[in-house]
Amino acid sequence: MKSPTLATPLSPGGSALWTAAQVTALAVTAAVLAGLFLAPELTLKIAWFAVVPLLPASFLINPGLWRGICPIATANTFKAPAKGRVLSPKAMNQAAWIGIVLLLVLVPARRLFLNQNGPALAITLVAIVALAFVGGRLFRVKAGFCNSICPVLPVEKLYGQSPLLWVRNPRCVPCAHCVTKTCIDLDQPRAIGAGNGTRTGRDWLKTPMGLFAAAFPGFIWGYFQTQDMALAEWASVYTTVLGPAVVSLVVVGAILLVVNPSTRAAAPVLGAAAIGVYYWFAGPASAEAFGLPATTALGLRWIPLALVALWLVRALQPSGKQRATA
Numbered sequence: 001m002k003s004p005t006l007a008t009p010l011s012p013g014g015s016a017l018w019t020a021a022q023v024t025a026l027a028v029t030a031a032v033l034a035g036l037f038l039a040p041e042l043t044l045k046i047a048w049f050a051v052v053p054l055l056p057a058s059f060l061i062n063p064g065l066w067r068g069i070c071p072i073a074t075a076n077t078f079k080a081p082a083k084g085r086v087l088s089p090k091a092m093n094q095a096a097w098i099g100i101v102l103l104l105v106l107v108p109a110r111r112l113f114l115n116q117n118g119p120a121l122a123i124t125l126v127a128i129v130a131l132a133f134v135g136g137r138l139f140r141v142k143a144g145f146c147n148s149i150c151p152v153l154p155v156e157k158l159y160g161q162s163p164l165l166w167v168r169n170p171r172c173v174p175c176a177h178c179v180t181k182t183c184i185d186l187d188q189p190r191a192i193g194a195g196n197g198t199r200t201g202r203d204w205l206k207t208p209m210g211l212f213a214a215a216f217p218g219f220i221w222g223y224f225q226t227q228d229m230a231l232a233e234w235a236s237v238y239t240t241v242l243g244p245a246v247v248s249l250v251v252v253g254a255i256l257l258v259v260n261p262s263t264r265a266a267a268p269v270l271g272a273a274a275i276g277v278y279y280w281f282a283g284p285a286s287a288e289a290f291g292l293p294a295t296t297a298l299g300l301r302w303i304p305l306a307l308v309a310l311w312l313v314r315a316l317q318p319s320g321k322q323r324a325t326a
């Protein structure tokens, strides 16, 4: 019997489970939006220090876990046309840049208002959901948002390039071929560019994903060098976050140009570096936010780092592609 692939239709039981998970995610989102107005301090704490820190680790396990239930993706794909417009390869490159720029703008904005202002975060989330919904009306399936301008997509590609588990794509089966480049929902290792016309670091650096991966470790480090500040301090916040990103891009870019490693080696190392920096700071920050003891803070740092190490070792193996285990 043939093994199921990511494009194989789900069983009725699997489909019902995914639908239940998607409805639950929508209900949780509605509760979070209400909480951001009614109990902003507690909701912000749970959102930024309990929920969001789980997402990068879930991408290592498989980005499909989040992509399968993400409420923004639900808005994007809700009755989205299977025969609508698709983006040309050139337009996809431009869309990738839009997603990266959105990420580079929104993450530092956390320090200015999104970390502290519940209604502002709620309005931002609703605006993103609306953008995804409109994108779903204008383009085929996920071409108008989830596979083009979503600011989380570059992170999903970087951390999801060598998933630890195999997860079926629940949203668009059969595939409507909504994107003209490798789709992360169909082939995660190739979605980042490795072995997909960009076999070496030098080639990869000419792509949006390659440049993003080179800059991202510095960007995350820069974020954790800032504090929550007043809006008037925007220049200081963006300089502190984007400055290290530029340094990272220059240093890593020079290494990629000179050493010219294979993308299959460079991409996992840069992914592990970025997520490693993230959990080094984010684990203890979560423990502090909830007043947890120092031993818990150490656990919240080192347990995710152990997962990252396991992921990196596996990703660097020649056969480090995902295995169909289901």
Ligand code: SF4
Pocket: 141, 142, 143, 147, 169, 171, 172, 174, 175, 176, 177, 178, 179, 183, 184, 185, 186
């Ligand atoms: S190419 Fe588009 S329709 Fe096909 S699996 Fe990917 S997101 Fe879904």
